[in-house]
Amino acid sequence: MTDFNPSDELKQAILSTDQVRAEQLLANLGEISTQDFVEKVIVPAMDQIGDGWEDGSVAISQVYMGAKICESLIIQTSDPDAKFRQPQLHFAITVLEDFHFLGKSIIYSVLRGLGYKVDDFGRTTIEQLVDKVEQESIDILLISTLMLRSALKIKQLRSLLTERGIKIKIVVGGAPFRFDKQLWQEVGADATAVGTSELIPVIENLTGETNND
Numbered sequence: 148m149t150d151f152n153p154s155d156e157l158k159q160a161i162l163s164t165d166q167v168r169a170e171q172l173l174a175n176l177g178e179i180s181t182q183d184f185v186e187k188v189i190v191p192a193m194d195q196i197g198d199g200w201e202d203g204s205v206a207i208s209q210v211y212m213g214a215k216i217c218e219s220l221i222i223q224t225s226d227p228d229a230k231f232r233q234p235q236l237h238f239a240i241t242v243l244e245d246f247h248f249l250g251k252s253i254i255y256s257v258l259r260g261l262g263y264k265v266d267d268f269g270r271t272t273i274e275q276l277v278d279k280v281e282q283e284s285i286d287i288l289l290i291s292t293l294m295l296r297s298a299l300k301i302k303q304l305r306s307l308l309t310e311r312g313i314k315i316k317i318v319v320g321g322a323p324f325r326f327d328k329q330l331w332q333e334v335g336a337d338a339t340a341v342g343t344s345e346l347i348p349v350i351e352n353l354t355g356e357t358n359n360d
Contacts, residue, residue, distance in 0.1 A: 153172060153176060153187070153188045154187070154188050154189075154190075154191040154192040154195075155192070156168075156172050157169060157172055157188055157189065157192040157217075158192040158195055158196060160172060160216070161192065161193075161196060161209060161212060161213040161216055161217075162196070162205065162209055164208075164209065164212045164216075166216055166219070169216050169219075169220060170219075170220070170223070172188075173220050173223060173224070176188075179224065180224070181221060181224040181225050181260050181261070181262070182260075182261055182262065184220070184221070184224050184260070185221065185257055185260040185261055186261075186347065189217050189220070189221070189257065189260070189343075190257065190343045190344050190347070191344070192213075192217075193213055193214075193217060193253055193257075193342075193343060194342045194343060194344050196209065196210060196213050197210070197253075197342055213253070214252040214253045214256065217253065217256055217257075218252070218256040221256055221257075221259065221260035224260070225259075225260065236263075236264070236286045236287060236354055237264060237266070237283065237284055237285050237286050237287075238258065238263050238264060238265040238266065238285070238286070238287045238288075238289065239265065239266040239267075239268050239279070239280065239283065239285045239287075239288050239289070240254060240255050240258075240265055240266070240267055240268065240288075240289040240290075240291070241267075241268035241269065241270070241271045241276060241288070241289070241290055241291070242269070242270045242271070242290075242291050242292070243270075243271060243272075243273070243276065243290050243291070243292050243297050243298075243300060243301065243304070244270070244271075244272055244273070244292075244296075244297045244300060245270070245291070245292055245293045245294055245297045245321075247291070247293035247321075250291045250320065250321060251267070251289075251291045253343065254289060254291070254320070254343065254346060255267050257343050257346075257347075258350070261347070263350070266283060266285070273300055273303055273304045273307065274307075276288075276304060277304065277307045277308060277311065277313075280308065280313060280315060281311060281313055285315060286315065286316065287315070287316045287317075287318065287350070287353055287354070288315055288316070288317050288318070289317075289318045289319075289320070290304075290317060290318070290319050290320070290336075291319075291320055291321050292319070292320075292321040292322075292323055292324075293321055293322055293323075294322075294323070295323045297323075298319070298321065298323035298324065298330060298334060299334060301317070301319060301334040301335065301336060302333070302334040302335050304317075305317065305334070305335035305336075306335075316337045316338075316353045317335070317336045317337050317338075318336065318337065318338045318339065318340060318346070318349060318350070318353065319331050319334070319336040319338075319339050320339060320340055320341065320346070324339045324341070325341055337353065338352075338353060
């Protein structure tokens, strides 16, 4: 008999766009914390689906539905009265001058599910982003890009933030940073991550650094 693997079961539910099957999986797991559900079930499932999208075996519609289904499941496991994991730190996530929102949506849902306070800035230009970061006192900014031209503008963003005296940690992700492993350093980011499984330890490391500043 094959061992039951919740992340594989969730992946199959997502690939068949079966919300009912996904919710039944959650019910079968019984008492489970949001953090455990995100880290042990959602993250490995969505990372595999993301890999499938990159190699062409998974459709963009399946990735989109995966983000929606996972967001719904996270809400069902979340305690509305729970405190933020890092109440003194303020995160924001944005798509910089692109129109590709799937990666951002997945990361936003996962981080919220893990208890981080995250603002979703949607799509922004460099100028809008500098103003928002300053107005909202953002500590850690996550930027998703699809096109290389957008990724390269992060260097200009960093310069504008420095000119205003804004100290902030920047984490970048997206296709340009997968193809060029040194690009994140060239544009002045503090870190990069491919997929949610890489992002979680990066975030934990940066929150420790920021708290010690």
